[in-house]
Amino acid sequence: MTTENHFAVAAGNDFCLIGAEDGSVTKYSLVTRELEEILLRCSMPVRDVALSPDGLWAAVASE
Amino acid sequence: MFYLRDQSRPAKHVSWDVGGTTLAVSCTDGVVYMYSISSEQPQLLKRIDGLVKTMESDAESSAAVQWHPDGRGFAAPTATRGGLPSIMFPGKLC
Numbered sequence: 001m002t003t004e005n006h007f008a009v010a011a012g013n014d015f016c017l018i019g020a021e022d023g024s025v026t027k028y029s030l031v032t033r034e035l036e037e038i039l040l041r042c043s044m045p046v047r048d049v050a051l052s053p054d055g056l057w058a059a060v061a062s063e
Numbered sequence: 064m065f066y067l068r069d070q071s072r073p074a075k076h077v078s079w080d081v082g083g084t085t086l087a088v089s090c091t092d093g094v095v096y097m098y099s100i101s102s103e104q105p106q107l108l109k110r111i112d113g114l115v116k117t118m119e120s121d122a123e124s125s126a127a128v129q130w131h132p133d134g135r136g137f138a139a140p141t142a143t144r145g146g147l148p149s150i151m152f153p154g155k156l157c
Contacts, residue, residue, distance in 0.1 A: 040064075047120055048076045048127075052083040057100060059086050063073035063120050 008049040010058065017058055019046030025060055069096055069107045073120045076127040081134050089126040093117035095139065114139050 008019035015036065018026050023042035028035055044063035051058050067074075067088065074096075076089035085108070088096040095111040115126035130137045 044073070045120070047074065050077045050079055050086075052079045052100070053081060054083045057079075057083070059077035059079065059088075061074035061077045061088065 005045075007045060007047055008061075010049040010051045012051055012055050017049050017051065019049040019060060019062075021045045023062060025049060025058070065100075065105050067096070067098055067105055067107075069110075070094075075118070075120055075122075076125070078128045078130060078137070080130045080137070081132055087128040087130070087137060089115055089128055089139070091118055091120055091126075093126075095126075095128060114141060116141075 005021035006018050007021060010017045014030050016028050016030055017039070018028060020026070023044055023046060024038055025040040025046055026035060026038050039058070040060060042060070042062040046060055046062045048061035049058060070088065070090045070092070072090055072092040074088050074090050078087045084100060086098045086100050088098065090096060093112065093116055095114050097108040097111065099106040099108050116124065118124050118126060125140055128137045128139045
């Protein structure tokens with residue numbers, strides 16, 4: 001994983017989303033424990049991430 | 064991807080209701096913004112003032128909202144004048 005400060009985490013069944021100080025929201029596989037993709041890159045720190053109950057949406061709070 | 068731009072100040076927390084149709088955004092301006100989320104454009108349903116405090120984005124305090132499992136409303140940490148946190152539980156919002 002990165003060395004960035006991580007401010008937010010949201011977990012699904014086999015993946016998790018991590019919001020970082022550098023503004024990135026990254027999807028990691030909990031099966032392979034590898035980075036799957038960078039979903040979003042905000043210009044400011046990500047303060048919170050939340051997955052919708054059906055797993056279809058991720059909400060991101062960023063400055 | 065949708066951008067919720069009704070906030071003029073940074074958002075600090077996001078919280079989904081149990082049904083996944085409503086998103087509560089706790090903003091650093093001390094207002095909780097309620098959005099209806101669907102495949103259409105998100106709609107701002109309500110602004111709730113006086114529930115959470117204004118705070119900086121990196122404040123350790125929490126302004127996070129927790130939804131009741133039956134969807135009737137949510138609770139938020141609210142500082143009373145004496146400094147003790149209390150929980151407000153508004154009625155059904157939408």
